[in-house]
Amino acid sequence: MTAILAGWAAAHPADRVALRFGDTALTHGALDHAAAAMAGALAARGIGRGDRIGFLGHNHPAQIVALLACARLGAMQVPLNWRLAAPEWRFILEDAGASLLLTTPDFLQAAADAAPGGCAVVDATTMEGAPIDATGADDDALLLVYTSGTTGRPKGAVLDQRALRFNALNAAATFELSPADRVLTVLPLFHVGGLNIQTTPALMAGAEVILHPRFDADAFFDTVARDHPTLTLLVPAVMQALVSHPRWATADLSSLRAIGAGSSDVPLPLIEAFHQRGIPVQQVYGATETCPIALVQSRAEALAAPGSIGRPAPHAECRLVDASGAPCQPGADGEIQVRGPAVLRGYWKRDDALTADGWFPTGDVGRIDAEGRWWFTDRLKHVIISGGENIYPAEVERLLRSAPGVAEGAVVGRDDPRWGEVPIAVVVPGPGFDPARVLAHFEGQIARFKQPRAVVALPALPRTALGKVEVARLKAMVAAHPNP
Known part of the structure; x- marks a missing residue:
């Protein structure tokens, strides 16, 4: 590394900017x-x-x-x-x-x-x-990144220099990085997403990185207008902030040939908003433990299959396994597992990171379609088991987003004496919000056992620094809320 x-320093010691x-x-x-x-x-x-x-x-x-x-x-x-x-x-x-x-x-x-x-x-x-x-050396550990620790204490993922080097190769292939690129970094560098999806790969490709202290919508628009970055990486919460900003409709975004997106399920309306501006949204799937790039979309794939998480990156093996650890049948949901040179060496002071043959179990559920594209289904740990049936909240949340009067929403399980768990819709109300209309929105669109049993209104959803909903915290809030 x-x-x-x-x-690059020897070739361009003083004539080209690396970091602005x-x-x-x-x-x-x-x-x-x-x-x-x-x-x-x-x-x-x-x-x-x-x-x-x-x-x-x-x-x-x-x-x-x-x-x-x-x-x-x-x-x-x-x-x-x-x-x-x-x-x-x-x-x-x-x-x-x-x-x-x-x-x-x-x-x-x-x-x-x-x-x-x-x-x-x-x-x-x-x-x-x-x-x-x-x-x-390649074998030298370089990053010790602690996971968010939504349950229990956080664990430190050990990533060596080899991992960052191969991750950079994956990024270079995905985004077609070259020394002519300018990458705008607005996401926090304390996460491997902000640090390693585009930032360190851009530096290793001889490109220029424009670094912001933290995301600010006006600063983003100003920088794109002034410095003409070619690439940037966003998460859904940031995408939403840009799309809903008064400057969105008139901002000149023509310098951006694509954006990377990830960290959670990216709502299709946000992807379509960028596509309508002529900017492909290339989804990247991975985890702290995979440095993080594991599955990626090319620009062509981003336009052909919005919402897909793409295909395995050049230097990553990916597979789906069922609950017994056996390979999944085509079209079936299974846990995503990743292996390759960019995967963590292990957890700090622990030995439970990888399977015996070197696979990292992500704890995420996915499926592969007939064209070989991968799709994110949900987090395994988020699965709601109601009356023996598995309910993946992400599927229900996609419908919840289009319900009348819903500004934001999430779905979590709540203990139920009869069913074990039942799905609950947690909503940030918008204009015209009516809990009864929200529940009616699901009728005929998904199976009855998947439909939320109640609606809980909150002023905001608890989120991490990268905009992910903090599911454990949200479940605790729902459990403490008086039953509607």
């Missing part, structure tokens, strides 16, 4: 030098192969520089979700055994409050030492 970036952040522009040579200088500063603090270094802050060039510095030393970066609370940061840092927490100036106090004993806190923007000319 470091050798690839060093090659506000008024700051780092050429390939400047980025390489910054990584070497930070590696020197880390080494002076005793950081070496296998050591863990936390990073806390909004998107900032320092996080990318720190990642590249870790790659030179064979150390591991532990990105922290800045939306978590101090006890959650402390747990991750303690579990990882981090000896250093790098941060941006606006998070210095929060980092100091969260850091456990023995973990020093340093402003990453001041980390510069005597440059170290070193390259890490």
